[in-house]
Amino acid sequence: MKNLIVKMLLALLLFTNAAFAADQLPSWNDSNTKQSIFAFVQRVTTPGGKDFVSAPERIAVFDNDGTLWSEQPRYFQAFFIFDRIKQLAPHHPEWKTKEPFASVLKGDVKSALAGGEHALIEMAMAAQTGMTTEEFGKIVRDWIARAKHPKTGRLYTEMVFQPMLELLAYLRANGFKTFIVSGGGIEFMRPWTEQVYGIPPEQVIGSSIKTKFEIRDGQPVLARLPEMDFIDDKAGKPVGIQMHIGRRPIAAFGNSDGDLQMLQWTAAGKGSRFCLYVHHTDAKREFAYDRKSSIGRLDKGLDEAQAKGWTVVDMKKDWKRVFPIPKNE
Amino acid sequence: MKNLIVKMLLALLLFTNAAFAADQLPSWNDSNTKQSIFAFVQRVTTPGGKDFVSAPERIAVFDNDGTLWSEQPRYFQAFFIFDRIKQLAPHHPEWKTKEPFASVLKGDVKSALAGGEHALIEMAMAAQTGMTTEEFGKIVRDWIARAKHPKTGRLYTEMVFQPMLELLAYLRANGFKTFIVSGGGIEFMRPWTEQVYGIPPEQVIGSSIKTKFEIRDGQPVLARLPEMDFIDDKAGKPVGIQMHIGRRPIAAFGNSDGDLQMLQWTAAGKGSRFCLYVHHTDAKREFAYDRKSSIGRLDKGLDEAQAKGWTVVDMKKDWKRVFPIPKNE
Numbered sequence: 001m002k003n004l005i006v007k008m009l010l011a012l013l014l015f016t017n018a019a020f021a022a023d024q025l026p027s028w029n030d031s032n033t034k035q036s037i038f039a040f041v042q043r044v045t046t047p048g049g050k051d052f053v054s055a056p057e058r059i060a061v062f063d064n065d066g067t068l069w070s071e072q073p074r075y076f077q078a079f080f081i082f083d084r085i086k087q088l089a090p091h092h093p094e095w096k097t098k099e100p101f102a103s104v105l106k107g108d109v110k111s112a113l114a115g116g117e118h119a120l121i122e123m124a125m126a127a128q129t130g131m132t133t134e135e136f137g138k139i140v141r142d143w144i145a146r147a148k149h150p151k152t153g154r155l156y157t158e159m160v161f162q163p164m165l166e167l168l169a170y171l172r173a174n175g176f177k178t179f180i181v182s183g184g185g186i187e188f189m190r191p192w193t194e195q196v197y198g199i200p201p202e203q204v205i206g207s208s209i210k211t212k213f214e215i216r217d218g219q220p221v222l223a224r225l226p227e228m229d230f231i232d233d234k235a236g237k238p239v240g241i242q243m244h245i246g247r248r249p250i251a252a253f254g255n256s257d258g259d260l261q262m263l264q265w266t267a268a269g270k271g272s273r274f275c276l277y278v279h280h281t282d283a284k285r286e287f288a289y290d291r292k293s294s295i296g297r298l299d300k301g302l303d304e305a306q307a308k309g310w311t312v313v314d315m316k317k318d319w320k321r322v323f324p325i326p327k328n329e
Numbered sequence: 330m331k332n333l334i335v336k337m338l339l340a341l342l343l344f345t346n347a348a349f350a351a352d353q354l355p356s357w358n359d360s361n362t363k364q365s366i367f368a369f370v371q372r373v374t375t376p377g378g379k380d381f382v383s384a385p386e387r388i389a390v391f392d393n394d395g396t397l398w399s400e401q402p403r404y405f406q407a408f409f410i411f412d413r414i415k416q417l418a419p420h421h422p423e424w425k426t427k428e429p430f431a432s433v434l435k436g437d438v439k440s441a442l443a444g445g446e447h448a449l450i451e452m453a454m455a456a457q458t459g460m461t462t463e464e465f466g467k468i469v470r471d472w473i474a475r476a477k478h479p480k481t482g483r484l485y486t487e488m489v490f491q492p493m494l495e496l497l498a499y500l501r502a503n504g505f506k507t508f509i510v511s512g513g514g515i516e517f518m519r520p521w522t523e524q525v526y527g528i529p530p531e532q533v534i535g536s537s538i539k540t541k542f543e544i545r546d547g548q549p550v551l552a553r554l555p556e557m558d559f560i561d562d563k564a565g566k567p568v569g570i571q572m573h574i575g576r577r578p579i580a581a582f583g584n585s586d587g588d589l590q591m592l593q594w595t596a597a598g599k600g601s602r603f604c605l606y607v608h609h610t611d612a613k614r615e616f617a618y619d620r621k622s623s624i625g626r627l628d629k630g631l632d633e634a635q636a637k638g639w640t641v642v643d644m645k646k647d648w649k650r651v652f653p654i655p656k657n658e
Contacts, residue, residue: 056523056529059531133571177531186572186575187575190575190576194385200385201574201575201576202388202506202531202532202573202574202575202576203531204575208572211568211571211572212564212568213564213565213567213568213590213594215593219597220567220590220593220594220597222567222568222571222594235541235542236542238542238549238551239540239541239542239551242462242540242551243515243537243540244531244573245530245531246515246516246519246530246531246533247519247530247531261542261549264544264549265542265549265551268548268549
């Protein structure tokens, strides 16, 4: 009899938790996708359960571009780089005739990118190095506060995904530590991720250039050097995770083949694991792309998700709204 | 009248806080050193005060060797490397005649180190790479659980400084996030820092080798490569802090010239800052060394601390006890 009462109370508790969890994801339609999220959280947070994971081990990693905010028609950091090049042009008269800069200044992005990775890195270095880390932080903060997306006319920070903001908060409310693991520049994200995602700088992992400690006019500074240090993409993501976190995540969230190794690394740990892909299926409210896209291609990852039973978000079906401030939705 | 009462209440509150703080550092003698610590904590945690710092910005960084545990007669990781070389010797018959390994196997550490940095790195790579990150974690855990210090006969984790453990806990109780920033190997520390210092792996910064993501027998692994990635010492410490934390600490704790740039970087930030050097002055209870020591040399740092009014711990005078389990004290 006593056992029965305990079991009934436990069942009630689980039900209450589940209902509470559902409430915490109000922008998610009721679906298998949503159920899979809170079933996982319940498994790893139920004390005494066979899948229980202690709070310090509840590490969740999120890609940024295409997972927490949009990434079309190009990665937002590319717009930042182009804007910076235009801003710096008066100090570089030689850019008028020098590619890839000349094309950027003419507004011909396609030609600017024709030089491939080499041209891209040349632009990234010209736009993002040479100053101190503090100066760069200010440049990013100023840009993100006013720059507008060329298609939507919105601030870039308005193009974050409301359902993912809720998911981040829900996981943190359940004792998870949330990290960004992005191919984007680590110092391009840090100035605004705490305010926008609730993720502090020390939980942001990204690609980086080398810096050098120097004393300038009696003040110590970190100078940003025009030299790549680490590329946090594809097989680099598990490397970046180990370097910065030092333990394996139990949950990973991505949207492209560039996140596949991060999801594989997460899935291969012992115990209960959760892997999720955001599938961009909503051309009306956001963008629709997958296997053929040059940006955020989701091809091998989609196959592996289906083969392994990972959760795949169908943005069109699973999300009640996409952005915090709906527009044309 | 009302103002007076408020002032009296505030004074009482400050006094109570101070008394409480003092209690939380029971292994510290009452001295200017101890007073300087809790005066700083009070300044940055008093809401409305001019030096108030919000909790997320309360970043405190600690060197490890010589600051949180002993480092004589050599860095403890050197003992680990020598032990590993002896353990691996049966698989490397060539080491019997090849330096620096031959000298290590004969127990002649001085000759082994005669080859300088090159020999040291060769030994470090032979002992600490070639396996996966998970395998290396297990090797470190096994070693730290049983290896004994050659002079004290104690476990290395028994040679941590009790006053510093109290300081770590006191800062955390006041909303600080505590990080290790050490020249030692990042993966040599992470397997035990959470248990010993209460510092989780993601808050450990150290020197590192490169790793590579691979699929082995269908399982993803991170292989440890025999190639240096980052040296987290001297001017590397502010670089490591920026790379991992992404904001400037407000408090820094070290014991050698290798920590000087970290303290300079911390001190140069705006607002109230705290820099502390542990000065090893106690030959009886621990070790006494400073300006002339080849390990943990404190020379330029001591001059700068005196010039800038940083706090310097005199271990002999300021600490009631050194280790958690006193022995010959």
